[in-house]
Structure formats: structure tokens, C-alpha cells
Amino acid sequence: xxxxxxxxxxxxxxxxxxxQDINALLAKAKATIESVxxxxxxGRMKTNVAFLKVPIANVSVFFKKPNKxxxxxxxxxxxxxxxxxxxxxxxxxxxxxFTVIDAGTDKIAGKIVRVAKLLPTDDNSDVVLSxxxxxxxxxxxxxxxxxxxxxxxxxLEMTYGKYASFGLPDKIIFSFNAKDYKLPKGxxxxxxxxxxxxxxxxxxxxxxxxxxxxSNYVINKGVExxxxx
Amino acid sequence: MWSLLQIELYKISKRPRxxxxxxxxxxxxxxxxxxxKADPGYLNILLQNVGDxxxxxxxxxxxxxxxxxxxxxxLLIQVPILVALVAGDAISGEANMGTLRLxxxxxxxxxxxxxxxxxxSIIYTVALLVFMAILALFLSMAIFGTNDLLVFRAKDTExxxxxxxxxxxxxxxxxxxxxxxxxLTVIAALALFLSVFAENSIGPIVATVCIVIxxxxxxxxxxxxxxxxxxxxxxxxxxxxxxxxxxxxxxADNVPIKGSMENWPAIRNSLLILLAHIGVLFGGAVWFFxxxxxxx
Numbered sequence: 447x448x449x450x451x452x453x454x455x456x457x458x459x460x461x462x463x464x465x466q467d468i469n470a471l472l473a474k475a476k477a478t479i480e481s482v483x484x485x486x487x488x489g490r491m492k493t494n495v496a497f498l499k500v501p502i503a504n505v506s507v508f509f510k511k512p513n514k515x516x517x518x519x520x521x522x523x524x525x526x527x528x529x530x531x532x533x534x535x536x537x538x539x540x541x542x543x544f545t546v547i548d549a550g551t552d553k554i555a556g557k558i559v560r561v562a563k564l565l566p567t568d569d570n571s572d573v574v575l576s577x578x579x580x581x582x583x584x585x586x587x588x589x590x591x592x593x594x595x596x597x598x599x600x601x602l603e604m605t606y607g608k609y610a611s612f613g614l615p616d617k618i619i620f621s622f623n624a625k626d627y628k629l630p631k632g633x634x635x636x637x638x639x640x641x642x643x644x645x646x647x648x649x650x651x652x653x654x655x656x657x658x659x660x661s662n663y664v665i666n667k668g669v670e671x672x673x674x675x
Numbered sequence: 676m677w678s679l680l681q682i683e684l685y686k687i688s689k690r691p692r693x694x695x696x697x698x699x700x701x702x703x704x705x706x707x708x709x710x711x712k713a714d715p716g717y718l719n720i721l722l723q724n725v726g727d728x729x730x731x732x733x734x735x736x737x738x739x740x741x742x743x744x745x746x747x748x749x750l751l752i753q754v755p756i757l758v759a760l761v762a763g764d765a766i767s768g769e770a771n772m773g774t775l776r777l778x779x780x781x782x783x784x785x786x787x788x789x790x791x792x793x794x795x796s797i798i799y800t801v802a803l804l805v806f807m808a809i810l811a812l813f814l815s816m817a818i819f820g821t822n823d824l825l826v827f828r829a830k831d832t833e834x835x836x837x838x839x840x841x842x843x844x845x846x847x848x849x850x851x852x853x854x855x856x857x858x859l860t861v862i863a864a865l866a867l868f869l870s871v872f873a874e875n876s877i878g879p880i881v882a883t884v885c886i887v888i889x890x891x892x893x894x895x896x897x898x899x900x901x902x903x904x905x906x907x908x909x910x911x912x913x914x915x916x917x918x919x920x921x922x923x924x925x926x927a928d929n930v931p932i933k934g935s936m937e938n939w940p941a942i943r944n945s946l947l948i949l950l951a952h953i954g955v956l957f958g959g960a961v962w963f964f965x966x967x968x969x970x971x
Contacts (some may be wrong), residue, residue: 492930498725499925500838501933522823523736523838525729597727625724629827629834636829637918637945638906654728 468548468562472578474585478613484510484669485614487660491517493525495654497627500525505658514674517658527622527656528597543567544576554579554588554603572596586613598623609663617659624654676791679783683795687761690768696757696803703753704746704810708818711737711745721827725836739816740824740844744921746811751855751914755862755887757803762796762866763880765789766964767873776969785965789867793957796863801856808852826921837923843933851917854946858914861949862887864956871964887911910952916945 487507493500504520517526544564552561564576572594579589590602600622607616687693711717715737725731766789769775779785824844826837839847862883869879890911893901906912919942924935936942 492928494929495728496929497833497835498838499835499923499929499931501840501931517730519732522840523732523825525725525731528728528730622728624728627723627725627834627836629721629723629829637915637922637941638902638912 468560469546471560471580471582471585472546472562475578475580475587475613478585478611479587480511482509482511482612482614483666484508485612485666486664486669487614488520488662489658489660491519491524491526492657493527493654494656495525495624497624498525498654507658507660508669508673510669510671510674514671516674518673527620527654543571549577552579557581557588559588584610586610609660609665612663612665614663614665615660617657620656620658622654622656676787679787679791680794680798683791684798687795687799690761690764692760692764693799696754696760697806699757700750700754700803700807701810703750704807704814707746707749708742708815711742712818735822736825737819738822738824739812739819740821740841740848742815742819743812743848744824744826746815747807747851747855747917750807750811751858751917752891754803754807754855754859755914756884758796758800758859758862759866759880759883759887761799762793762863763870763883764876765792765796765867766870767879768870768876770873770969771875779969786961789871789961789964793864793867793960796867797856797860800859800863804852804856804859808848812848824921826918826923828918828922837921838931839921839923840931840933843923847920850920854917854920854942857946857949857953858916861910861914861952861956864953864960868956868960868963871960871967910949913945913949916942916949919945 485508487509489505489507491503491505493503501522503522503524505524505526506518506520508514508516508518518524519526544566547563547565549561549563551558553559559579560582562578562580564578566573566576574593574595576593577591578587580586581588584606586604586606588604591599592602593599600620602621603619604615605617606614609616715733718733718736719726722731722733722736766775769778778788821841823841824839826839828835828837865886866879866883869882870876873879890909891914894906894909894912896902919938920936922937923931924937925931
């Protein structure tokens with residue numbers, strides 16, 4: 447009986463330590479991100495959605511604490527995925543509003559990462575579940591998967607480079623659910639050139655993808671509020 | 676030849692019905708421009724639920740290039756009717772007024788007379804298109820500014836939004852207007868052909884309008900058996916071929932290729948079919964006119 451009590455005690459202690467670790471890891475990741483008060487970044491955005499044939503856009507990204515974020519096209523018309531607001535990692539790591547569950551480890555690009563599941567404590571939150579994949583060595587969030595009530599699941603993959611010390615990625619791949627697009631019949635009087643529409647198997651399932659490759663960040667130098675309007 | 680053409684153009688310019696088309700086009704274009712300036716809500720019909728997934732600056736979407744595309748989309752279905760007003764009057768109008776016999780007493784061949792009348796109809800058609808370009812394109816550019824062009828397209832069961840960079844748009848409009856000139860010349864040739872058989876203008880004008888309307892409806896029925904067996908034989912199926920210049924090709928990554936067209940051979944073939952129609956209709960008009968017994 448005594449032995450069993452010791453085993454149960456040890457097991458509970460190990461679990462508690464693991465839980466503490468993931469919280470500490472998240473807190474560390476959050477601290478890195480929170481060292482950035484604001485930034486301006488330029489980059490190139492490639493949007494890949496089956497019905498949308500749009501060129502690669504040069505974009506500017508503006509961020510200001512606590513959660514102001516704006517993606518603007520420098521020239522021309524741009525289709526900015528609405529969930530791209532998740533690029534604001536502060537939202538993902540607002541651990542005070544979430545219950546954190548340690549979900550063990552996973553592999554991203556051959557590297558082992560820690561997985562944390564964040565369950566919002568607020569019943570009215572649009573987010574149902576967030577899963578973040580953290581590189582333990584650098585305390586950087588490599589991937590985040592967010593399931594929402596209304597807009598399906600978003601996925602964010604980050605690649606870090608020279609701005610890693612600020613927790614800012616060089617490249618973001620944002621995957622999202624794009625709703626089906628159908629024009630009302632007879633509205634366009636289209637020219638039928640006799641060809642079948644191109645096969646779009648790889649894009650099917652209404653999955654959309656946006657890739658932003660950042661070329662330059664200006665960090666903590668101030669960003670005017672007018673840019674977020 | 677030149678003096679004959681001048682006389683024909685003078686006659687066209689003196690007919691009040693000539694200006695109906697210009698007034699109608701100006702009216703429609705200005706109403707569309709004013710409506711879009713006041714309320715860009717139509718864009719929501721085109722964008723559908725895209726706004727749920729993406730942030731789109733609608734102010735940038737409604738620009739001069741987009742407006743011109745919208746106006747051409749609306750007007751180029753109706754302009755054939757306006758072309759018929761003048762071309763359908765070419766021979767029958769003379770017959771109605773009793774001047775045809777007098778005209779043919781002059782030492783000019785019948786082929787030359789009908790050729791000049793056809794050429795004058797083409798000049799009228801081109802003038803109409805230039806007028807439309809000034810109002811629909813250049814005035815829209817002045818009112819709404821310029822930006823990238825979004826083309827909304829339904830292709831079989833799929834719908835697409837194509838984005839053309841603004842520095843890649845103007846040549847497409849030049850090509851589209853040139854194509855439209857050829858397409859409308861088919862209507863002029865048809866109206867002239869029917870005009871040869873009539874003694875008054877109403878008959879060939881109404882007949883041309885009816886043929887265009889019936890064929891346009893059949894062309895747009897979207898019934899597979901008709902699409903496959905009937906549609907390719909109707910000239911109205913090729914009138915909207917100008918849109919082909921705006922169907923930009925895309926690369927393997929789904930990104931539009933600047934300066935490209937998705938299917939140039941289809942546009943070229945449509946042009947050749949339209950030119951063949953012009954040849955057959957004008958040739959038929961000359962052939963029948965040369966053999967026509969002129970009684971008035």
C-alpha cells in the first residue's frame with residue numbers, strides 16, 4: 447500500500463512538472479514576442495485559392511501592441527485573408543485566457559517540438575481550440591493551429607531567420623478554409639472558348655493558402671495609429 | 676470612290692436615327708457611372724461570400740478599367756441593335772424614298788454602290804465604338820481613377836476572379852475594341868444583306884434585331900445539347916469573344932502571367948469565323964443586289 451502511494455505521488459509530481467514546463471515554455475515564447483511593441487515590415491504575399499487568380503503582391507505589415515495589425519498592399523488590389531490577423535502571435539499566447547494542456551511532442555521539418563493545446567476559458571470566445579508547436583531550444587512558435595466556431599480551422603507555419611530574437615518570422619504560411627465561390631448564372635455573358643476548366647485537384651477541398659515572405663522589419667521605432675484605419 | 680463615300684457619310688449624318696445610338700450609349704454609360712459612384716453595392720453580388728474570407732478594398736476594385744469592362748459587358752449585347760438602325764437602312768432607305776433607281780442610273784457599278792454603303796456602315800460602327808471607348812473607358816478613368824482590373828468569370832461549373840495588373844490592361848482594351856469592331860461589322864453586313872430585299876427600312880432593321888435577339892438567347896441557354904450542336908453555328912456565340920483578351924493565363928502556382936491570354940487560338944478562330952460571316956453576308960448582298968429588279 448505504501449509502495450502504491452509512493453508511485454501515485456511520483457506520477458502526479460511528474461505530471462505537475464511537465465504541466466509547469468509547458469507553461470514556462472509558453473511564457474518564454476510570449477516574453478520574446480512581447481519584447482516587440484510595434485513593427486513595420488515589408489514582404490511579398492502569394493495567395494493560392496482555387497477560384498482566385500491573383501498576382502504576387504508586395505505588402506506592408508504594421509503591428510502595434512496590444513493587438514493592432516494591418517496588412518496593406520503597396521500597389522494594386524489585394525485579397526488579404528481575414529484570419530491573417532492571427533499573425534499577431536500575442537493573440538495566440540494570451541495564456542491568461544486559456545487553459546494549457548501539454549500534448550507532448552511532434553516533429554516539424556525533422557525537428558522535435560513541444561505541443562501545447564490552449565483551451566479558451568471564455569465560453570463566448572470564437573476560438574474553440576488553439577494548438578501551438580514550440581521549439582524548445584529557441585522558445586519560438588513554429589506552428590499554430592486554431593479552430594474557430596464560425597470560420598473553420600486556420601493554420602500558421604513560421605520560419606525564422608535574422609529576426610528570431612524578437613520572435614518575428616521571415617516567412618509565414620497561412621492556411622485557411624475558403625468558402626466556395628459561385629457567380630449567379632447569366633450575370634457575366636462569358637465567352638466560351640471551348641476548353642474545359644483546368645484541373646484544380648490540389649486546391650480542392652476549398653483550402654486556401656497565403657504565403658508572406660518578409661524582407662525587412664523595422665522594430666520598436668513607433669507606428670502611427672492612422673496606419674491601422 | 677472617295678466622293679461616293681463622302682456622299683454616303685453625309686447622308687448618314689443627316690438622318691436623325693443616326694444619333695439615336697450615340698444618345699442611347701451616352702445615356703446608359705452615364706447612368707451606370709452615376710449609379711456606381713453613388714452606390715457600389717453591385718460589387719457585393721459579384722464578390723458573393725469572398726468578403727467573408729478576404730479583406731478586399733472595394734474602393735480600389737471599382738476603378739475606371741472595371742467600369743469599362745462592366746459597361747462593355749452590358750452594352751455590347753445591345754449595340755448590335757443600334758448598328759442595325761443605320762446599316763439596315765442603307766439600300767432599303769433609298770428604295771423607300773424612291774432614290775434607288777435614280778442612283779443606279781449613274782455610271783457606277785452596283786457592286787461599287789453597295790460596297791461604299793457597307794464601308795460607310797463600318798465607319799459608323801467604328802465611330803460608335805470610339806464614342807463608347809471615350810465615355811466608358813476614358814471618362815470612367817477620369818471619374819474612378821485606375822487600378823488593377825478584376826474580371827469575374829463563370830467557366831462551366833466553376834467561377835473565377837482574375838486579377839490583371841493595371842499596366843497590363845490597356846492593350847487588352849485596344850484589342851477588345853478592335854475585336855468588337857469586327858463583331859459589329861457582322862451585324863452591319865447582316866442588316867445590309869437584309870436591306871437588299873426590302874422596300875422600306877423597318878423590315879431589315881426589325882429582322883436584324885430579331886435574328887440577333889433569338890441567336891443571343893439560344894447562345895446563352897446553357898443547355899448542353901444546344902451548347903454542343905447549335906451554339907458553334909451561331910455568330911452571336913462569337914460576339915463576346917472580346918472577353919477572351921481579359922482571360923489571363925495562369926502559371927502552375929495559380930498566378931496570372933502578365934501579357935498573356937488563356938486561349939489565343941480560340942479568339943483567333945472566333946475572329947476568323949466572324950470575318951467569314953462578313954464575307955458571306957456582304958458577298959450575298961452584292962450578288963443579290965446586282966441581280967435585283969429595281970422597281971422603285
